[in-house]
Amino acid sequence: MSETLHKRKPPYLMLVILFIGAFVSFLNNSLLNVALPSIMKDLDIK
Template sequence: MNSTSQERKPPYIMLAILFVGAFVSFLNNSLLNVALPWLI
């Protein structure tokens, strides 16, 4: 085999980043939904 070819690994890091981003987005949406009547 060629030593320069890279081994394919499952994209666990990318999935973790996407899940953390989705969680932060959901948390931001819910907190802003609660705080918005107080701010206006």
């Protein structure tokens, strides 16, 4: 019988991915809040 050894990935890798996702989400929300008034003005939405 042969046993396969699974190498564990470093736990900080998942944290880095989560922090990047949270940062992109925050950035998207901030940029949309700044751009939304001019978009509404261009589309004649009150």
